[in-house]
Amino acid sequence: MTTPFIGRSRELGELNRRYQSQKAEFMILYGRRRVGKTRLITHWMEMAKPRAFFWIAAPTSSVDQLRSFSQAVFRFESQSQPPADMSYGDWPTAFEALARLAEKERLAVIVDEFTYLLEAEPAVSAYLQHAWDHSLSKSNLFLILSGSHLGMMHRQVLSYQAPLYGRSTANLLLQPLPFGVTHSFYPNYSADERVAVYAMLGGVPAYWERFASERNLTQNIRSEFLNYSASLHDEPRLLLADFLRDPHNYISIFRAIANGARTPKEIAGFSGLEEKHIPQYLSVLTETGFITRRVPVTKPPTSRLGRHFIADPFLRFYYRFLARRQSQLALGVEEQALEEIKRHLLDFIGTYTWEELCQEWLLRATGHVHLPFLPDQVGSAWTRKAQVDVVGINSMEKTLILGECKWSPKAMGRDVLDGLVQKTAEFVPSEGRWRVYYLGFARGGWLREAQSYAKTFEKTNVQGENWTAIGLSILDLSQVDQDLRDWSESKDNGGEIVF
Template sequence: MIREFVDREIEAALLEEEWQKAGGRLIILYGRRRIGKTRLITEFIRGKQGILHFAEDTAPQVQIRRFQAAVAEFFGDSLLASLDLTSWGQIFSYLAQKPVPERRYLVIDEFTYLIKNDPAILSALQKAWDTALSGSNWCIILAGSMLGMMSDLALSSTSPIYGRRTRDILLGALRFPDARKMLPTFSFRDALRVHLTIGGIPEYLLKAGDYSDYTTFVGREFFNRYGYFYREPYFMLSQEFRELRTYQAILNAIAVGKTAPGTIAQFCGMDTRHLYPYLEAMTRLGFIERELPLLGNRRQGLYRIADSIFDFWYNFVFSRRQAIETNGLAPDAVDLNPYFGKQFEAFVRDEFARVVFPGCTTGRWWYRDAEIDLVAVDEKAGSVVFGECKWGGLSKMEARGVLARLEQKAGLVRHARYPAERFCLVSGGDIGGKDRLREEGFLVYDMTDIEAAFGGGG
């Protein structure tokens, strides 16, 4: 069954815009595995004519023959099909010399497999583009999942096709409102827990959508040796890097709370100076990101895992593989709440705050042992909101205690440009005395409010 095509309006519009422009178009479409590149392409070419070629990780000669067959079939050219072509230059020369009277597409999906096995394809494409394709009716889309290779060989200034592309599109994860559409049988809280676990990756969400509750999903697909996600992060990492032990150790360190370079290096048993190339490589490819405190010392950067499935996997699966291999692991045997607490904070900053504090710059603040989960700055109004996030519910007394401590910590932040201060509490459960706290001027949101902010329903 073909599932509903969710979101991607902006990316689809960009592709359509390129299609409508005159002359040849060369589009680089890239993004991590399972992000939905192929589905976007499929929707885009619907009703259009052209060549759609799915590349495979095999020998260059096999790749050339398969591509040659696809081109020959499109043109109905039996002579081309019978030729013994040995280079990419020959097939691209054919395309350059073969006129097409109207707009047509040439899509090569998983283009990185072709680059990986024969980088000469880039020079062949560049020559054909410069001589004829740039002024043709071809709309060429090169899609790839190996982010390092796409960045280094297709997008960098040293690439033969640098300066030729007319558009590059990095396909990102779905935001929660769109991700939730792919989980129609889940309660709101369970849909949120799924999102905090696997993020907004469409294919992952489709897998989760086979279940009706979070616990069963995690038990079957993470804590089971035959689960869909049991080896997935390892495969993704191995696709990009060679020194897997070092990269895995670093991700494990960050997952369990070692977020400063010094503590990461100590956890991994390596010199801090030797750590930075690994951090830079993973940052460049989007596995991790460096956070800086908002309204704080901008040199005190900490690292967090940007892709939630990696965070979950290195927290709970990586260190329990022996138990999972032997007997499997029951989800209730693991305390997931600290993980949800951490991810809930990021969700509030990245998603919920966009809804309730539109136009604000959001982040967090820390200095030594003090930390504020949410800082939302409105430059135009000269105001700032300081917030605390709690995954669990809070009694009236607990909520007051959290807000009192928040006000104390806010006094440590130097922010003369924002004289108007407000204080906020966001909970993934219920908050006792919520209405009374609001009357006193606090911004208070519990799970009911979060659900309402994202459209209600279940």
């Protein structure tokens, strides 16, 4: 049974707008494997019913690809079956045939898995560039190139040196779905269960389809993570293969970071790799987007307090809980892995996913809830003495938001909020006079004493040497869940569109 299409209203609207344009349009659609690029395109075609030519490249030879493309063009144009050996003489001729199809009537041409074509025929991007410059850009064409091999898409399509650089009229990086739409996919799951799913799978729709909503969380973990034959076990290798020819040392770095190593020195100590080589490995992994270097948002990007994290939730979960247990899982020994997941999942979610969702709440809160000021940067912050989970800063206006996140199922007391306020001096920049606002996020809610404290906080006149506290708000999981649900539906920021 086909799962329902969820979200992506912004991207669907952009596809409609480009198709309805009065000029030739050229969109590059790219994103990580399994994020839903093909599903987005096919759903748009079902809903908008454009005049469209859709072709998927396959991992085969250039001759086979050209023959397949040529015959698809012939079938579209003549509405009849071509001879088995029919093929245009070369790719420039095939592209000229497309231009003829779009001379008088609007035509959407979608070339999916474009990177397979690039692998077999690297010169195809130069052929396409020539065709675009001389004929396709003068036709009534809406061209979409879609690809998952991010390294190749960057090098041969998007980079300054690529033949197609500057030709596209829109580049759309399709992002994973936000947490706020999980309620549509898992209507039978509670909010904390959906947070757990998001901690394991992130926002990748194809992974969500593996976690059946009619099974409980433990059943899904057993079926899709602890069952060695499950397809999800192949995903880390496939994801890294899009960028790396020899991933062995990089996998060691993933394992190190998943187990708490944050600096090059710590990563070298855990992985056994020479420390002098770690920065280069980290640079490559940062380019993939799977690893990120974060600095306190109150510090400049060059801060020596930078730490490395696995940005992709699925890879983060896999290398923390499953990577070192592959031999056990291959032998059918599941219970040890399941017990470790049960024992450490609470801390894992609290350390990563819950903080990230609370940071997302602050990012999305602009225009939806009343906050005394709007940050232009959101993240976390730390010094050698303290850490704050959620920080929003506006350096021009000298305003700061500090937030504490707790993933315990128990209700939190006033001491958590007092502790947050006491950290303020560690994070207020030294220059200027600052206003500070506080946020408390607690999965299990807040005790009455904490609620009373939040209501009367403005009257306490808390201040420091160069800062003044102006307010405090507290939220629980149900409120964060509902807000992210509402805001995801209204904004639906599932992709990044660059013109």
